[in-house]
Amino acid sequence: MPTRRQSLQALLATAAAVTFPALANDTWPAxxxxxxxxxxxxxxxxxxxxxxxxxxxxxxxxxxxxxxxxxxxxxxxxxxxxxxxxxxxxxxxxxxxxxxxxxxxxxxxxxxxxxxxxxxxxxxxxPNVLVVDARLPVHNLREFVALAKSKPGALNYGSVGNGSAAHLAMEQLKAMAGIDLEHVPYPGFPQITTAIVGGQIQAGFMVPAIAMPMVNAGKLRLLAVTTTGRTALLPAVPTVAESGYPGFEAIxxxxxxxxxxxxxxxxxxxxxxxxxxxxxxxxxxxxxxxxxxxxxxxxxxxxxxxxxxxxxxxxxxxxxxxxxxx
Structure with a gap:
């Protein structure tokens, strides 16, 4: 049988175990x-x-x-x-x-x-944005899909790596639109931009912060955004969903x-x-x-x-x- 003193010590130890973390949280961050x-x-x-x-x-x-x-x-x-x-x-x-x-x-x-x-x-x-080489003879997503269907496997797109958001967004579009594009991975979006402008690839999903300066300079053409509804960030740009692929989203x-x-x-x-x-x-x-x-x-x-x-x-x-x- 524990003595009264031992019982009191055990009670105090239990109280300390409960109280000290609470005090630590109260003083966070120290x-x-x-x-x-x-x-x-x-x-x-x-x-x-x-x-x-x-x-x-x-x-x-x-x-x-x-x-x-x-x-x-x-x-x-x-x-x-x-x-x-x-x-x-x-x-x-x-x-x-x-x-x-x-x-x-x-x-x-x-x-x-x-x-x-x-x-x-x-x-x-x-949103992500779908951009293409400004020299490509397309001005919207429907024309891009039509061009891709007329040249199966002939168009290349870039992403920042296998399994990246840009890669998966295009794989989703390929499946929904029934098109065949070749994937070319790059270390980053600046390299993708250079490759599109240089003619090595023709398209890619990109983050707007990187793409928009080149869009505004006339080097890239912006076809669509990947939100389900139009975004206040780019209100004039149609979505992939409204361009014929309802349910498409890749934010x-x-x-x-x-x-x-x-x-x-x-x-x-x-x-x-x-x-x-x-x-x-x-x-x-x-x-x-x-x-x-x-x-x-x-x-x-x-x-x-x-x-x-x-x-x-x-x-x-x-x-x-x-x-x-x-």
Whole structure:
């Protein structure tokens, strides 16, 4: 039988175990926070992350330090966060690829985004745009599809790698339109732009921030956007869906997540502060300048979006037989 003293010590130990984490959460953050961006400096997620973290550091009273950890389509940096301590001092700023398409593409992915990451908020969304060489004799998507059908396999398109959003968007269009195009992977969108202007390839889905300067210069022709409805970012541009392919959608999005197990109080505070930041007019203007629409959703909404997008793109990947090495 334990003595009264032993029982009291046990009770105090239990109380401490409950109280100390709560106190730790109340004092969070007490030191700088790492924001892992699994893409290189100057990339679209890096640019948007810097807009957000600049404000987040101000409201939290601690530095939020961006750490670029590129590689394997974002999987390396994402895996680092999935395995990090769930203490609120390591966060992830990433795009949809490592969260919703990587599990279907990589047989030996080192992390499970649905189990090892805790959604915080959807930060922003952006359409992709279908562009072609301005010298090509097409002025809309219907004419492009007609040209492709008249020359099966003769037209080439570029993407930023096998399984990338640009690759999967074109595979989706190929399946819906019944056309045959040859895929040519490139290291980045600037190289795709150079290849189209140089005549090595004829088309590609691209992010607007890269494509629009060349569209405005008359080097590329913009045929369609990939949102389900017209976007306020490019209101005069028709969608792929309205151009004859209802249901077509291929947006890019960016989100912030934490390691699974991060205290709910920390996730909730991050969410509340980020929603206010994303809703501020100066941040919204800076995002729109990069052709992103500000978002700011609850963690549960982001988790639901991840699940739906994962299921949708898994169907495209399986139907097209896409593999990272193909």
């Amino acid at each position: 030191r700088p926070i790492r924001m892992i961006v699994p893409f290189p400096p100057g990339s679209s997620p890096d640019l948007i992350a810097r807009i957000v973290t600049e404000k987040l550091a101000q409201v939290l009273g601690q530095p939020v330090v961006i750490e670029n950890r590129p590689g394997a389509g974002g999987n390396i940096g994402t895996g680092l966060v999935a395995k990090a301590a769930p203490d609120g001092y390591t966060l992830l700023f990433t795009i949809n690829g490592p969260l919703v398409t990587a599990p279907s593409l990589y047989r030996n992915l080192s992390y499970d985004p649905m189990k090892q990451l805790a959604p915080v908020t959807l930060v922003a969304t952006s 890019s999005w960016q989100a912030i997540l934490a390691p699974a197990g991060t205290p709910a109080s920390i996730v909730d505070r991050l969410y509340r502060e980020l929603v206010k930041i994303i809703g501020s007019e100066d941040v919204r203007e800076r995002m729109r300048a990069q052709y992103f629409s500000p978002a700011g959703t609850a963690p549960a909404s982001l988790r639901q979006m991840m699940a739906l997008e994962k299921a949708r793109w898994e169907r495209v990947i399986r139907a097209a037989g896409v593999r990272p090495e193909n």
